[in-house]
Amino acid sequence: MFHEDHIHRQYLRDNLKIQESLESRDHFKLVHNKQPLKVDAFVSPEVRRPLLKTPKMKSPPKNKVPSRFLHQQLQPPKQKFESRRLSNKSSVKEHVDAGLKFTETKLKKNNVNENPNVYVIPDSEWKRLQHLDVIASMDAPGEMGNAVRVNVTKLAPDERSQYDRLYKLNGFNQYVSDMISYHRRLADIRNPQCKAKLYPKDLPNTSVIICLHNEAWSVLLRTVHSILNRSPPNLIHEIILVDDFSDLAHLKKPLDDYMATLKKVKVLHTKKREGLVRARLLGYSITTGDTLTFLDSHVECFPGWLEPLLDRVHTDPTVAVAPLIPIISSDSFSSQKSVASLVAVGGFDIEKMTFNWNNIPRTQRQQRQNAADPQKSPTIAGGLFTISRDFFTKIGTYDEGMNIWGGENLEISFRVWMCGGSLEIHPCSAVAHIFRAVSPYKWGSTPIFETLRHNSVRVAEVWMDDYKDYYYGTLNFNLGNFGDISSRKELRKKLNCHSFDWYVKNVYPTIKLPKRALFVGELKSFLAPSVCMDSMGGGHSATIEVQGQPCHGGGGNQFFRLTADGRIERNSACLDFNSKNKTLHFIRCDGGSTQTWQFTKDQQIKLQLWDLCLELISNRRTLAMNNCEAIPKQQWAWTKKYI
Known part of the structure; x- marks a missing residue:
C-alpha cells in the first residue's frame, strides 16, 4: 500500500x-x-x-x-x-x-x-x-x-x-x-473531525506563489512535490517559482529544466535582488488562478492541507486563512507528527514590531464548538496563507516599498482586518516549515537593522496611528529613511479603513501594551551629554551591572520607560538598586521600594523612598547611587516627555 x-x-x-x-x-x-x-x-x-x-x-x-x-x-x-x-x-x-x-x-x-x-x-x-x-x-x-x-x-x-x-x-x-526523498511521506496529523470533513466539488483553484533565494535543491523540490502530490490536481491551477536573483548555479538552467517537466510549474528569475514583497508581486502579476496561496520555499505540505484553505475563501472571499505550521527540525529534518489541537494564534510585540504566538484567549476557546472550526487570529506569520485573488487586489496587494524581508506579515495583517477582511488559522490544514538556525539571506550593503526598521516604520506610519510611538520609542525616535508612503496612505483613505484603535479594541483586545509612560527613550547625562545609561544587555540577572556608555541613538540597551507608577523599564525588566552591594541592575519587576523611581524637577533620577539619586561617576562608565544634589553628574535628560 x-x-x-x-x-x-x-x-x-x-x-x-x-x-x-x-x-x-x-x-x-x-x-x-x-x-x-x-x-x-x-x-x-x-x-x-x-x-x-x-x-x-x-x-x-x-x-x-x-x-x-x-x-x-x-x-x-x-x-x-x-x-x-x-x-x-x-x-x-x-x-x-x-x-x-x-x-x-x-x-x-x-x-x-x-x-x-x-x-x-x-x-x-x-x-x-x-x-x-x-x-x-x-x-x-x-x-x-x-x-x-x-x-x-x-x-x-x-x-x-x-x-x-x-x-x-x-x-x-x-x-x-539530501539523503531524504523529494517525495517523502508525512503522517496524516489531522484531528478526527478534520478527517471526517467533506468539501464541496466547486472549490476555487489556486495559484501557488513561492519565492526563493539561494534555496537548497532538495528542500525546494520537496516543497514543490509535496504540493503536487498532496493536492487534488484540479485545485492546483499553477505553481509560480520566483527566483529572487539567486547566485547558485543549480537555481539557473537546472531549475528551469527540471520544472519544465512538471506541467503546472513556471519559473521566473528577477534581474536584481528585489526582496520578498516585490518578488511575490512579480509572481502575482502573472497568476490566473481564482485564489492565491503564498508559501515559503522550505516547507512540506501534509495530507489534506489545501481543501480547508480554499473552502474558507470560497465561503467568505474576505478571509485570508493560514495553515497550522508544524516545525521541521533544521538539523535532523524530523517533522512534528501530531498537532492535537489549535492552541495558539498570531500576535505581535508592539514595541519590537515582531510577530509572536499567543495562546487562544479562554473565552474564545470555550466558544469553539468543533475542533475542525477555523480560529480568528489578529496576525498571521505571513509566509503561508491563502487569499482570494480579487480581494488581495482590492485591498492593495503588498507595499512594494518594503525591502528584502520583514514587516510584510504585520502590514497585511493590519490591512486585512482594518479594511474589511479577517484572518484565520485553520486547524485542518498543516504545512511544515524549516525554521533555520541562522538566516543565510544576503541583505546587500544595508545593515539588517536598517532594513527591518525601514519596513516596520512604513507599517507604523501608514497603519498604527498614535500607537506607533510604542515602537518609535524603542528606536529613540530615530526613524531613518523609510521612503515615500503617500500612495499607501491614500490607499487606506480610499478603502475607508478602520483606525488602529478599532483594531486593538475589537481584534486584539489581549494585546500587551506597555504601561502609560511619563518619559521614554535615552537617559543622557548632563555631565557628559555623549554618555547614556546602558543596561548592558541585562534583563533578569542581578549579575550584569548598569553602566554609562556612549550614546548610539539606536534604542535597544539604551531605551527605557519611566511609567506612571515609578518603574524604569526595559522590556519586561525593571531598574533595581541593590542596597547591599550598592549596584544597579535590571531584574524581574517586583514593585518594591528599590524599584520605585521619580524624575524630579531638578532632572534627577531619584529612588522615591530614599534620598539617593543616580549619579555618573567621573570615569563616565560607572553609575552609582549617592545623596541627592542638584549637580550635573546627577542630572539626566529623557528623549521624550509624554506629560
Missing part, C-alpha cells in the same frame, strides 16, 4: 493501473503486471544516479557498486531492465557543491566519479528520467517525518567539511536533507 499523496499523478496516469483500496479513499494499490511495485528513494539530488541497466545504454561495470551510491527508481515503461536491490541506509557521499551544474563534464571533476564502479547516467537520459516519481521505502531516511541523525565524527574529512559548509550556507542541515 502506498499513500496517494506520494505519487506523481502524470506517471501513474500513463503507466500504472490504480485500484482504490477498500480501507481508505486516500490509499491506493499500485498494480503493474499484477505485482506490487517496489521502489526506493532518490538519495541525493545534486549528482547523476548510478545507472540501472537498460538495453540502450552501456551496462554498468560488473564490480559491486558501493552501497553509499545505491538506490532503485521507477523506469520508463516498455523497457526491460535488470536491477539490483539497492540500499540507502549508509552515509551518502554524493554531496557536492550546491552550485554544481548537471553536466557530465562537471561530474567527472568530482571525486564521486573517480570510483570506476559508478556509472554516470548521460545527460540526455537524466533529463528523461529525473521527472519520474519515486517513492521511498518505509525505512528510507526521513520517511514519515522521522529524524535523520548523522554521526559526524565518523565522516571522512572531506565529507565533514562538506557537511559543515552546507550547514553554514543554508542555516540548516543540507547534508541530511
Whole structure:
C-alpha cells in the first residue's frame, strides 16, 4: 500500500493501473503486471544516479557498486531492465557543491566519479528520467517525518567539511536533507473531525506563489512535490517559482529544466535582488488562478492541507486563512507528527514590531464548538496563507516599498482586518516549515537593522496611528529613511479603513501594551551629554551591572520607560538598586521600594523612598547611587516627555 499523496499523478496516469483500496479513499494499490511495485528513494539530488541497466545504454561495470551510491527508481515503461536491490541506509557521499551544474563534464571533476564502479547516467537520459516519481521505502531516511541523525565524527574529512559548509550556507542541515526523498511521506496529523470533513466539488483553484533565494535543491523540490502530490490536481491551477536573483548555479538552467517537466510549474528569475514583497508581486502579476496561496520555499505540505484553505475563501472571499505550521527540525529534518489541537494564534510585540504566538484567549476557546472550526487570529506569520485573488487586489496587494524581508506579515495583517477582511488559522490544514538556525539571506550593503526598521516604520506610519510611538520609542525616535508612503496612505483613505484603535479594541483586545509612560527613550547625562545609561544587555540577572556608555541613538540597551507608577523599564525588566552591594541592575519587576523611581524637577533620577539619586561617576562608565544634589553628574535628560 502506498499513500496517494506520494505519487506523481502524470506517471501513474500513463503507466500504472490504480485500484482504490477498500480501507481508505486516500490509499491506493499500485498494480503493474499484477505485482506490487517496489521502489526506493532518490538519495541525493545534486549528482547523476548510478545507472540501472537498460538495453540502450552501456551496462554498468560488473564490480559491486558501493552501497553509499545505491538506490532503485521507477523506469520508463516498455523497457526491460535488470536491477539490483539497492540500499540507502549508509552515509551518502554524493554531496557536492550546491552550485554544481548537471553536466557530465562537471561530474567527472568530482571525486564521486573517480570510483570506476559508478556509472554516470548521460545527460540526455537524466533529463528523461529525473521527472519520474519515486517513492521511498518505509525505512528510507526521513520517511514519515522521522529524524535523520548523522554521526559526524565518523565522516571522512572531506565529507565533514562538506557537511559543515552546507550547514553554514543554508542555516540548516543540507547534508541530511539530501539523503531524504523529494517525495517523502508525512503522517496524516489531522484531528478526527478534520478527517471526517467533506468539501464541496466547486472549490476555487489556486495559484501557488513561492519565492526563493539561494534555496537548497532538495528542500525546494520537496516543497514543490509535496504540493503536487498532496493536492487534488484540479485545485492546483499553477505553481509560480520566483527566483529572487539567486547566485547558485543549480537555481539557473537546472531549475528551469527540471520544472519544465512538471506541467503546472513556471519559473521566473528577477534581474536584481528585489526582496520578498516585490518578488511575490512579480509572481502575482502573472497568476490566473481564482485564489492565491503564498508559501515559503522550505516547507512540506501534509495530507489534506489545501481543501480547508480554499473552502474558507470560497465561503467568505474576505478571509485570508493560514495553515497550522508544524516545525521541521533544521538539523535532523524530523517533522512534528501530531498537532492535537489549535492552541495558539498570531500576535505581535508592539514595541519590537515582531510577530509572536499567543495562546487562544479562554473565552474564545470555550466558544469553539468543533475542533475542525477555523480560529480568528489578529496576525498571521505571513509566509503561508491563502487569499482570494480579487480581494488581495482590492485591498492593495503588498507595499512594494518594503525591502528584502520583514514587516510584510504585520502590514497585511493590519490591512486585512482594518479594511474589511479577517484572518484565520485553520486547524485542518498543516504545512511544515524549516525554521533555520541562522538566516543565510544576503541583505546587500544595508545593515539588517536598517532594513527591518525601514519596513516596520512604513507599517507604523501608514497603519498604527498614535500607537506607533510604542515602537518609535524603542528606536529613540530615530526613524531613518523609510521612503515615500503617500500612495499607501491614500490607499487606506480610499478603502475607508478602520483606525488602529478599532483594531486593538475589537481584534486584539489581549494585546500587551506597555504601561502609560511619563518619559521614554535615552537617559543622557548632563555631565557628559555623549554618555547614556546602558543596561548592558541585562534583563533578569542581578549579575550584569548598569553602566554609562556612549550614546548610539539606536534604542535597544539604551531605551527605557519611566511609567506612571515609578518603574524604569526595559522590556519586561525593571531598574533595581541593590542596597547591599550598592549596584544597579535590571531584574524581574517586583514593585518594591528599590524599584520605585521619580524624575524630579531638578532632572534627577531619584529612588522615591530614599534620598539617593543616580549619579555618573567621573570615569563616565560607572553609575552609582549617592545623596541627592542638584549637580550635573546627577542630572539626566529623557528623549521624550509624554506629560
